[in-house]
Amino acid sequence: MAEDxxxxxxxxxxxxxxxERFSRSSGPGGQGVNTADSRVELSYDVERSHALPDPLRAxxxxxxxxxxxxxxxxIAAxxxxxxxxxxxxxxxxxxxxLRDAIAPPPPxxxxxxxxxxxxxRRLDSKKHRGALKQLRRGSHD
Known part of the structure; x- marks a missing residue:
């Protein structure tokens, strides 16, 4: 599966x-869990890559x-x-x-x-709320 x-x-x-590196994965697998190298580590050298233009690489x-x-x-999967x-x-x-990393910055x-x-409207709402709370207080005689 060596494709671009x-x-x-x-x-x-x-x-x-x-x-790509392969190793034994933890988790589900039944009898084959100890024999199959199903875990994958995919590595990409961003710093020395020739696929990315210089501004995108930076x-x-x-x-x-x-x-x-x-x-x-x-990346491990x-x-x-x-x-x-x-x-x-x-x-x-x-x-x-990589797509997210090389995307142009937002405006x-x-x-x-x-x-x-x-x-x-915000000030009126605050005054109304304060008036409601003031009515709840009642008199303390």
């Missing part, structure tokens, strides 16, 4: 830049800084009993993570001012 990983229409990570390195170990992003299903899950998770927020009518 499609991140977006323009960005494809070649299979040569992905590394953005990904900045956004994924907490998840990288020496510039390498590692062990939720399925079958190795093939775990490989597909790891690849899908890696693609989604800056344009500060707005509250309207005079909304401000007055």
């Amino acid at each position: 990983l499609k991140i977006s229409d323009r960005i494809v990570i070649p299979a040569a830049e992905l590394r 953005r990904a390195l900045e956004r994924l800084a907490g998840r990288l170990t020496d510039g390498v992003l590692t 062990s939720e399925h009993r079958a190795q093939l299903a775990n490989r597909e899950a790891a690849r899908a998770r890696l693609a989604a993570l 800056p927020r344009r500060p707005t001012k509250i309207s005079k009518g909304a401000h007055q």
Whole structure:
């Protein structure tokens, strides 16, 4: 299953830049749990990759800084009993993570001012609430 990983229409990570490791998974598996290496660790070297253009690589390195170990992003998948299903899950998770990391930043927020009518409605509501509470107090003779 050594095929390229499609991140977006323009960005494809070649299979040569992905590394897979397999190990025994904990959890469900019945008799095959001790014999099948169904857990998958998918690693991608973001720092040294040639698939990402320089500005996107810098953005990904900045956004994924907490998840990288020496510039390498590692995804582990062990939720399925079958190795093939775990490989597909790891690849899908890696693609989604990279897609989010290289996405352009949102446009800056344009500060707005509250309207005079909304401000007055808020003050009227507060006065009304205060008046209700004042009526509940009663006299303390």
